[in-house]
Amino acid sequence: MTLDDILAGLFPNGSKIDMTGAMIAGQATLPDGKPIHVLGVTQGQPLGADEAIVLAGRVIEIVKSGDRAPILFLVDSASQRMSKRDELLGLSEYLSHLAKTLLLAEAEGHRTIGLLYGGSAAGAFIATALATGTLVALPGAHPAVMDLPSMARVTKLPIDVLRAKAEATPVFAPGLDNMVLTGGIHAVWDEAAPLAPQLAAVLQRPQGQDDRGRLGTERGGRRKAAELAARVAFAAASHHGARHG
Amino acid sequence: MEKLSFRLTAARSAGGTRAQAIVGVVASGNLEVLLERSHPADTCTIDIATAAHGFGAVWDAVVRDFVARRSAGGLRISINDGGARPDTVALRLAQGIRKIEEPER
């Protein structure tokens, strides 16, 4: 689906969304008449310091407005921008800052919904989609940490071997199905059905704790993370940790 | 990974009172050694998972020499090996004994 199709499907009551480069920002009206903020990175572009700071600034303005309206963050990006300039300027702080503003918004009572409708990878994925309270995707979305050819180069394994291993586990290979199985994506929407009710359903979910570990356990793609994190918290709370040298 | 297991009779049991100790790191040419005080005083077991295949005879010689020379009785020793040379293995085993024998604070 194109971005225009998606926006039209999400907001039949209309929206006012500006595009600056590959970034979008604006507002729309939900079917129940309430407002929703819309932000995004589009066109499969990389996310660098210049883009992250603009998006973060918008999120801060929204939080300061005190309207507590939900924020929909649309994502179709590449990875973080890989450049000497971005790293020289401290890209990690810019990406973290954007993620922090989204986490702040969620904590301050704005529902933050990520909608992955294209690609995203590595630092860009962490700073945008994965920093929202609930991440959903459209079929055809293709999240990745690293593509398989690059992975083959780094792990020094033939790509055929990697492909065979990827059949056996969702834990490392790129792709939407694997990110769903490991609990990173809450739900994949039905693109044949109207989008607005599907967004309304997500907005009706109670705001709560990070449940990605639980989803990973239930779906079988990440069986250990939730249980282990809970055991650590239990060990820390109890007064007798094991001592050893 | 190749898995090797040894169960040896030890003449001397490990000193000190610590329940366990760990030394080393799993990296290329290095290994980690976990020592746990969990066997009868005359017994030492050593379980090895190694990235370098086909060196069973070398491991056999290194661990037998270790148990003969050091106070290893009572210890369950577990090794994750990233392809360390025999002298590095012997060094880590000796460090492990020293560590588990350290006085507790």
Add this chain to the structure above:
Amino acid sequence: MTAVTANANSLSWYEASARQRIDALVDAGSFAEFIGPELREISPHLAIFDLPEQFDDGIVIGRGRLDGAPVLVAAQEGRFMGGAFGEVHGAKLTGLLRAARALEQDVLILFDTGGVRLQEANAGELAIAEIMRAVIEARRAGVNVIGLIGGRAGCYGGGSLIAGTCSRLIVSEQGRLSVSGPEVIETNKGIEEFDSRDRALVWRTMGGKHRYLIGGADTFVDDEALAFREAAINALKAGRRCDVTVLEAEQTRLERRLQRFGAAEDAVEIWERLGIDQPTEIPGLPTGAFLRAAANRENADDAR
């Protein structure tokens, strides 16, 4: 109360193991590990690649005391799989941060990481996201989360994004902080963009001195465990909020950095714009002289 003592021996932070760093950082004898190596909570995924496992999966977590105060501590082992985040490794840190929020205890994270472990990339990436959220939730509950960066593997990839959520960062000259590593940039964009074998370029673009000068880190210390300990004790005394005021201040700070230095082609140009007399001398300066030269650096006080 008993006297608080550090383990007094000189120890290079860069050379030390994760366990040695913890022992040197917290009060002598105060550390108790959670999910220790004897529980053998190894990665369930490395066997798929026939790779060796480590009993603690490359991260040591637990509680201890710092100058008498209870703290939670996590230390990554940069020599095992590059200190990278996998499912187990990440979940241990997530659990520790959630405990910090519940117990309202400050946290020290000893970073030493290349980022996400590719053999379990999806689990590692999600762990990073879960950790960042847990850091912010802990900070909003009033907990300090201090990052210490000076290990062999640096603090790269997702690790650098976690560092960006910390309330304070302590760095040594050896501590590199960057999203894309030198090899990653060179592989993807060519040697003209970044020559990963040019070590001087790597250090001045990503190293601790540059990060301290532009406000990417709050405290610069020698590569000495005791120096990290002193800095951590001080860092725990600083503010601990993470609200809209702090993030607005960070927004202003990062916008200003782009305006001030956005056109620079090299770190030396940035140092010159900071008013440093002999910017080309910065990499060679010992700590005392460097800190004097850095008097007019950008800082991130109350803006992180």
